[in-house]
Amino acid sequence: MAQGAVKAKKDRKITWKEIKRQKTLLIISFFVTVYGIIFYYWPLTGWIMAFQNYKPAKGILGSQFVGLDKFKFLFEDATFLRVIRNTFCMGALNLLTTTIMAILFAVLLNEIRSTMAKKMVQTISYLPHFLSWIIVTGILHDALSSTGIINDLLLRANIIDQAINFFAYPKYFWPIVAFANCWKETGWNAIIYLSAITAIDPSLYEAASIDGASRLQKIRYITLPGIKPTIMILLLMNIGNVLNAGFEVQYILGNGLVKSVSDTIDIYVLKWGISQNDFSLGTAAGIFKSVVSIALIVICNYLAKRAGEERLF
Amino acid sequence: MQKTKKRIKSSMGSKIFTVFNSLFMIAFVVITLYPVLNTVAMSFNDGIDAVRGGIYLWPRKFAIKNYQTVLAMENLITGAKITVARTVIGTVSSLVVNALLAYVVSRKRFMFKSQLSLFWVITMYVNGGLIPVFMLYKNLGLTGTFWVYVVPGMISAWNMLVMRTYMLGLPDSLEESAQLDGAGYMTIFIKIISPLCKPVYATVVLFVAVGQWNSWFDAMLYNRMKTEYTTLQYELMKLLSSVMQQSGSAASASERGSAAAAITPLTIRAAATVVTMLPIICLYPFLQRYFVTGLTIGGVKE
Numbered sequence: 001m002a003q004g005a006v007k008a009k010k011d012r013k014i015t016w017k018e019i020k021r022q023k024t025l026l027i028i029s030f031f032v033t034v035y036g037i038i039f040y041y042w043p044l045t046g047w048i049m050a051f052q053n054y055k056p057a058k059g060i061l062g063s064q065f066v067g068l069d070k071f072k073f074l075f076e077d078a079t080f081l082r083v084i085r086n087t088f089c090m091g092a093l094n095l096l097t098t099t100i101m102a103i104l105f106a107v108l109l110n111e112i113r114s115t116m117a118k119k120m121v122q123t124i125s126y127l128p129h130f131l132s133w134i135i136v137t138g139i140l141h142d143a144l145s146s147t148g149i150i151n152d153l154l155l156r157a158n159i160i161d162q163a164i165n166f167f168a169y170p171k172y173f174w175p176i177v178a179f180a181n182c183w184k185e186t187g188w189n190a191i192i193y194l195s196a197i198t199a200i201d202p203s204l205y206e207a208a209s210i211d212g213a214s215r216l217q218k219i220r221y222i223t224l225p226g227i228k229p230t231i232m233i234l235l236l237m238n239i240g241n242v243l244n245a246g247f248e249v250q251y252i253l254g255n256g257l258v259k260s261v262s263d264t265i266d267i268y269v270l271k272w273g274i275s276q277n278d279f280s281l282g283t284a285a286g287i288f289k290s291v292v293s294i295a296l297i298v299i300c301n302y303l304a305k306r307a308g309e310e311r312l313f
Numbered sequence: 314m315q316k317t318k319k320r321i322k323s324s325m326g327s328k329i330f331t332v333f334n335s336l337f338m339i340a341f342v343v344i345t346l347y348p349v350l351n352t353v354a355m356s357f358n359d360g361i362d363a364v365r366g367g368i369y370l371w372p373r374k375f376a377i378k379n380y381q382t383v384l385a386m387e388n389l390i391t392g393a394k395i396t397v398a399r400t401v402i403g404t405v406s407s408l409v410v411n412a413l414l415a416y417v418v419s420r421k422r423f424m425f426k427s428q429l430s431l432f433w434v435i436t437m438y439v440n441g442g443l444i445p446v447f448m449l450y451k452n453l454g455l456t457g458t459f460w461v462y463v464v465p466g467m468i469s470a471w472n473m474l475v476m477r478t479y480m481l482g483l484p485d486s487l488e489e490s491a492q493l494d495g496a497g498y499m500t501i502f503i504k505i506i507s508p509l510c511k512p513v514y515a516t517v518v519l520f521v522a523v524g525q526w527n528s529w530f531d532a533m534l535y536n537r538m539k540t541e542y543t544t545l546q547y548e549l550m551k552l553l554s555s556v557m558q559q560s561g562s563a564a565s566a567s568e569r570g571s572a573a574a575a576i577t578p579l580t581i582r583a584a585a586t587v588v589t590m591l592p593i594i595c596l597y598p599f600l601q602r603y604f605v606t607g608l609t610i611g612g613v614k615e
Binding site: 014018019022024025026028029032033035036039040041042043044045046047049105108109111112117121124126127128131132133134137139140142143146147148149152186187192195216240247252255269273274279282283286287289290293294297 | 341422447465554579586
């Protein structure tokens, strides 16, 4: 143990000999770091714009500082508050439904005995993940249109007597987005759960069988507890992304009639920043999103630590 | 006696479970496949006829005109060329750079390995946001060029970490013995590490290629005015929005039987969709084992 520590320390010592030896590695590191600074870290300096009344003609150095005015404007803007609600609610709803669907699918797929059927269902289940959101929303639009399959089935079953225009009512929008996410990602997200299930010790199931446990009981008492750490880790990782989960579907499917529930922070940024050319306001909204996302990750990590569960760092 | 009863009861329960489970899986498969197959059927159906609805899995009035129209659309052809180019160039460059970076940070002797890893892990959580990034690309002269599709996303921390995890799993002795033979770091990377990393390379290639193939937002944001750099997905998106604008008035248009509605964007869009998803649908079943390993490595990273 102590010897290992000494050795590690020796390795970390930077000598000319080591630098010469690791020349290739250092050169590569230099280039990727320059790249990283330009493309990932440099844009952070643009955050200054959020505290300025940025005018493209004057640049970041010449623009007037306005302190927190832009943030004040944001939080007094009813539209922005609604946009936060939409982003958060849709993100949370998506996370919840996709997680539940993926676990359900993984657990049930694992119960299928025939290897061929299992393989076939799984292959089909991946398909939507590889389609772009453009294709998925297009397909969804067809299915929900007045002549689409959903209206067709509802009419045939006499549940409704006139086709519903699903995209015209705010109340349908969030469920549609959640469904789209489930449709696209269930099979894909299930991959990790399935591999976690295969890692469960088979002797547990054998012992349970001898004790006369039913299949549902085995799922309840062995499978689900067995994949609980995986579920926790993935939830943690994805909670930080809750505010990111709202752009493409909303942007494509959103229209004037459902704007009040479909606009998300990203769409707000796009509208103010790119279309209206108010870079300062767009940046401020973007900063708000980044800060909340990081706060969410840190808080969830802390809560998980306190509860003695798995955590990210 | 009681024991047999119990066993029968449990096997009954098991059977009921099997039935429900099978029904669930069948429903799942139908819900997944139906919309895709419906789009294929639509793409082979006559335009006016399709507006009436009622097309399920088979075209009612067969026509290949939609495909002829699609393949004659100049912007779609340009989009297809650009999409293929960005997929190939973007994937190759991304693989090379990510692999090199992963190789560097997975060398146990490397003096900055943890700092460099942290530098990239941070980029997964903190980013400048849309507006500063937009301005950067503009200042660098990337907007309005093809390179905006390739250069900015070249290194992805997630893909790098997946490869790093895989490389860390390879035995150290490989590197040591090669070094004893006088091989430099570059030789070891090309001759020893890379051949062993083929599975994880395939995974990353798959992820990057699918991302490139499917992206449209960058085309809309950075190259909106440059029709020569349009992409397939962006063209598809334009078709989709025109369908959505028309869907309200389409029914009345077909009643009037106007010549303009001879081929509605509905079926055209279906044909374009089929063309766009065909390569992916044909390829992904064969790449399954790669993305399954990739995700599993990614899931346990760190």
